[in-house]
Amino acid sequence: MTIPTxxxxxxxxxxxxxxxxxxxxxxxxxxxWAIISALRLAAEHPARTKAGATNARQIKAAFEDxxxxxxxxxxxxxxPGRMSQAQFARKMKPILSDAxxxxxxxxxxxxxxxxxxxxxxxxHPDMNEANKxxxxxxxxxxxxxxxxxxxxxxxxxxxxxxxxFDR
Numbered sequence: 001m002t003i004p005t006x007x008x009x010x011x012x013x014x015x016x017x018x019x020x021x022x023x024x025x026x027x028x029x030x031x032x033w034a035i036i037s038a039l040r041l042a043a044e045h046p047a048r049t050k051a052g053a054t055n056a057r058q059i060k061a062a063f064e065d066x067x068x069x070x071x072x073x074x075x076x077x078x079x080p081g082r083m084s085q086a087q088f089a090r091k092m093k094p095i096l097s098d099a100x101x102x103x104x105x106x107x108x109x110x111x112x113x114x115x116x117x118x119x120x121x122x123x124h125p126d127m128n129e130a131n132k133x134x135x136x137x138x139x140x141x142x143x144x145x146x147x148x149x150x151x152x153x154x155x156x157x158x159x160x161x162x163x164x165f166d167r
Contacts, residue, residue, distance in 0.1 A: 001155050012152050012156055019108035021107060021149070022105050023106065024103045025105075027138070029071075034138060036060050036063050036064060037131065038114075039060045042116075045124075055113055066102040066103065066104045067095065069102070111146050115143060118135045118139040122136060
């Protein structure tokens, strides 16, 4: 893999972050929940910027809204510390078992941010292997879609999986 220069990296990221092309993403609730969890875990990474945190909250809210549109009582499950882990697991099980997918409209910029957050979350010490595998599958789908419109991002995406490139 040829690593782009810092200037090339900046130009690629600027192009993607300027891309507000919207598209629907349809996925099972379990995968939407995995994205929400990845956004939450990635928020703990020291490289997280204030702008990145704000954007992640907006993306997280869109996925939460998609779940609560079908399961209105799930809204309070998104508030940390509201109940014990056992209570949470019991209340979340029927929601996560819902096989009907949800659809969330996101932009290419948001897709890039979800992918980056998944890359950070996958390395979090609290990430278990089952969730990591699910997140990597989701990331591969997002990556394939993103590269259709931004093939120049391939090296940067590869760098995102390598902790040596964390800032």
